[in-house]
Amino acid sequence: MFRMGWLALAAAMLLCGVEPASAAEIEKFDLPGIAVPFVSIRGPIEAGDGEKFETVVRGVNRASVILQSPGGLVKEALHIGATIRIEGFATMVPADKECFSACGLIWVSGVRRYMSDTSQIGFHAAYRQENGEYRESGIANAEIGSYLTHLGLRIEAIRYFTAAGPNDFLLLTPDRARMLGIETYKIDGANITTPSAAPTVDVYADRFVSLSLLQSRCAPFLQLDTAAVKRSQEEVFAEGNKLVGSDKWIDLWTRLLEDAKSGLNNKGALLICIETEASLRRQGQETGIYGPSFSCAAATTPTELSLCRQPELWAKDRAMNSIYMWVRNNVEKSVRKRLLEVQRSWLKDRNGCGGEARCLNAVYDQRLNELRTIDLPG
Numbered sequence: 037m038f039r040m041g042w043l044a045l046a047a048a049m050l051l052c053g054v055e056p057a058s059a060a061e062i063e064k065f066d067l068p069g070i071a072v073p074f075v076s077i078r079g080p081i082e083a084g085d086g087e088k089f090e091t092v093v094r095g096v097n098r099a100s101v102i103l104q105s106p107g108g109l110v111k112e113a114l115h116i117g118a119t120i121r122i123e124g125f126a127t128m129v130p131a132d133k134e135c136f137s138a139c140g141l142i143w144v145s146g147v148r149r150y151m152s153d154t155s156q157i158g159f160h161a162a163y164r165q166e167n168g169e170y171r172e173s174g175i176a177n178a179e180i181g182s183y184l185t186h187l188g189l190r191i192e193a194i195r196y197f198t199a200a201g202p203n204d205f206l207l208l209t210p211d212r213a214r215m216l217g218i219e220t221y222k223i224d225g226a227n228i229t230t231p232s233a234a235p236t237v238d239v240y241a242d243r244f245v246s247l248s249l250l251q252s253r254c255a256p257f258l259q260l261d262t263a264a265v266k267r268s269q270e271e272v273f274a275e276g277n278k279l280v281g282s283d284k285w286i287d288l289w290t291r292l293l294e295d296a297k298s299g300l301n302n303k304g305a306l307l308i309c310i311e312t313e314a315s316l317r318r319q320g321q322e323t324g325i326y327g328p329s330f331s332c333a334a335a336t337t338p339t340e341l342s343l344c345r346q347p348e349l350w351a352k353d354r355a356m357n358s359i360y361m362w363v364r365n366n367v368e369k370s371v372r373k374r375l376l377e378v379q380r381s382w383l384k385d386r387n388g389c390g391g392e393a394r395c396l397n398a399v400y401d402q403r404l405n406e407l408r409t410i411d412l413p414g
């Protein structure tokens with residue numbers, strides 16, 4: 037968790053004790069000492085509010101949009117939401133405040149979505165009035181589904197947004213958001229729990245498949261500590277299973293497993309393994325790699341010292357060494373001689389980089405791409 041008291045304070049200043057207006061009030065506020073402006077949306081979302089919001093935020097590069105609304109017109113909400121996503125604004129529903137129906141569509145559009153355990157964010161199907169009765173609008177719900185798909189939400193989240201009838205609401209909590217794959221920043225007073233501290237189940241599923249790939253297909257290339265990777269894999273599996281239950285959990289990661297198989301077929305195991313290790317490492321996950329292919333205690337040249345200082349090069353160096361050793365020990369003599377000559381030429385280019393990180397990455401990437409069709413036996 038990290039502290040961001042100014043965000044909660046700004047929300048309180050803008051909304052606390054203020055009754056929503058009969059129509060949406062859309063105002064921009066610049067608070068002293070805070071570089072990012074705030075935009076307050078209060079009241080029902082009505083015709084013209086999409087254009088009004090665009091006018092209010094015109095020329096604003098960053099903003100936090102604070103919401104308190106019972107909902108309103110879907111078309112206008114999607115207009116506002118699209119502007120928020122295009123401009124890269126954050127959205128927030130403060131503690132104990134309400135954001136229902138169309139307002140929820142605005143909130144979920146934020147590139148950063150803030151809420152608390154007591155934020156009232158509720159969803160139901162879009163509807164129209166006919167002869168005094170509420171009837172679901174198939175066209176509006178289709179537009180909502182298409183919009184949410186473009187935001188990157190999966191089908192379970194889209195169904196949740198449109199499942200309740202016109203007179204009911206399904207409320208979204210931070211834990212429910214994690215189960216549906218919706219990243220949120222959870223506010224608790226002056227503390228905020230980030231998505232990296234409380235990942236969604238989708239993140240756990242991706243990590244589980246990635247760690248499975250490292251442990252199996254990537255081990256021959258990367259010569260990693262498979263026991264460490266297995267422990268991390270088991271921990272990730274347990275977290276995902278606890279979050280959504282075994283049936284939904286298995287369904288999630290098996291879908292991703294098919295994507296992983298497709299990636300292996302299209303790019304080849306070598307490049308996929310390099311990308312997978314890099315992705316897990318950026319997330320702070322265990323990859324079983326603690327250095328390049330050689331002992332850093334014996335490093336003396338600028339290239340070797342640079343390799344030891346840069347974790348992003350370790351998997352690449354290990355893969356190159358594994359391929360070299362396999363070629364030397366398994367390829368027919370005449371072919372082996374030619375390949376080893378190419379390898380020596382590449383080493384000369386690599387060492388010519390000295391300690392320059394960008395040059396080293398480029399040299400490794402070029403050679404690994406040339407070798408992408410090679411696959412090593414397990």
